[in-house]
Structure formats: C-alpha cells, structure tokens
Amino acid sequence: MGIASEVFGDALPLAERYAEFLADAGVERGLIGPREVDRLWERHLINCAVVEEAIPEGAEVVDIGSGAGLPGIVLAIVRPDLSITLLEPLLRRTTFLNEVVEMLELENVEVRRGRAEEAARELSVDIATARAVAPLERLAKWALPLLRPGGELLAMKGERAATELEEAQPVLKRFGVRTTELLQVGRGKVEPPTTLVRVVAEREPRRQSGRGRLVGKGDAKRSRKRSS
Numbered sequence: 001m002g003i004a005s006e007v008f009g010d011a012l013p014l015a016e017r018y019a020e021f022l023a024d025a026g027v028e029r030g031l032i033g034p035r036e037v038d039r040l041w042e043r044h045l046i047n048c049a050v051v052e053e054a055i056p057e058g059a060e061v062v063d064i065g066s067g068a069g070l071p072g073i074v075l076a077i078v079r080p081d082l083s084i085t086l087l088e089p090l091l092r093r094t095t096f097l098n099e100v101v102e103m104l105e106l107e108n109v110e111v112r113r114g115r116a117e118e119a120a121r122e123l124s125v126d127i128a129t130a131r132a133v134a135p136l137e138r139l140a141k142w143a144l145p146l147l148r149p150g151g152e153l154l155a156m157k158g159e160r161a162a163t164e165l166e167e168a169q170p171v172l173k174r175f176g177v178r179t180t181e182l183l184q185v186g187r188g189k190v191e192p193p194t195t196l197v198r199v200v201a202e203r204e205p206r207r208q209s210g211r212g213r214l215v216g217k218g219d220a221k222r223s224r225k226r227s228s
C-alpha cells in the first residue's frame, strides 16, 4: 500500500472506500469483473490516478464513458481542485456513480447520463478523459466538440496507442488538429506506466469546405438567418 499512500496522500481513506465499494457492489452489479478485485489498486485506481499528472490546476474535466468511475471518480478523489463531469449513457452505471459521489461526499463531481456524441451543446471543458471506451478515431470525433479551444483529449490507451493515433489521422485532420502526443505518466508508481494519447483542440477551428466542414458559432447564426 506504500505507492497508494504516495499517490493518494490525505485522500487515501476515500480511495479505500471507493475500492471497497467497487469490490463489493461493483462486482455484484456486474460493473467490474470478479477477477479484477485482486488487482484493483495497481490496474485500476493507481493506473487512473496518475493521469492527474497531465491535468492542469483547476481544470474542468469530462470523463467520457465513466462506467464504474474510472478514471473520473479516482481523479476527483486525488485532485479536489478539478471539476469533473462523469458522462455515462447507462442508467445502471449512473445510479452506481451517484451512489459513490454521495457516499464519498465528492463536491467536485457531476454525474450526467448521456452519450458523448450528443453532449456538445451542454459541455465545453478543458480536458476530456476516457479509458476503454472506443478506438481513438471514434473517441476524437466525440471528444473534440466537447473541448474549449486549446482543450485536450487525454485518452488512456495501452500497447495500441501509436497505432490508434495513426489510424485516427484522417479524423484529426478533419478537425484541424495539429498537436498530438504520446505520453507516459506514473513512472515509478505503476508498472507499466500509463500511456496517454494527448490530442489538442485547435484554438481557432479552421474552416473546411465540403463534407465534414466544421461549423463555428458564428456560422450557425448566419445559416439560421439565411433560412428565416
């Protein structure tokens, strides 16, 4: 438990209660496999907590496809300065998430039931996180519209990170993305370190012609005017 107390610090008791709830209700309700219980800390809690290394102070974060709260709940525990929205379409899972938020009295978390591809009108955040939700190509399509200009998608990916980044190039190009990076967080805390694909949303969406053109707010107003 040495690394866990190093990673969670004063928040370790909260992380322990969350781990117990995952091992108990999480397994019972099929949100986490029974075989995961023995490796909850290393493979889930610590692996997710170290993502905080890549998140700036006070950021607004959406965790896409949060499931049982990974990495969103863990980030909320380890970084009370963050405001975190857990975005999850399945009622069974949002119910679980709401119970966790209440049990741990997390004041920096909002649970929202919905699909990422339908959330762009309601959400505009600094950071989008996701673990085990969709290939980067699809994830980028969902996440980029949820980000403020200059915001970042931090996708937790394993060995296929570089391949997924390569495969996502056409989509990233369509969104005018110029900055991407593979980074490792949690060195010396978790083995192997957690691999993140970082995708930065452009400050000014570049206008594109033809199919898939990005429409800025001004464009939407103009086209509404034209049709009235």
Ligand SMILES: C[S@@+](CC[C@H](N)C(=O)[O-])C[C@H]1O[C@@H](n2cnc3c(N)ncnc32)[C@H](O)[C@@H]1O
Residues within 6 Å of the ligand: 064, 065, 066, 067, 068, 069, 070, 071, 087, 088, 089, 090, 093, 114, 115, 116, 117, 130, 131, 132, 133
């Ligand atoms: C394999 S689980 C991973 C859950 C959690 N992130 C983790 O690592 O344990 C994938 C999650 O993505 C959610 N999901 C699927 N499609 C989604 C979408 N379009 N928008 C947001 N979440 C979605 C699912 O309901 C599910 O909870």
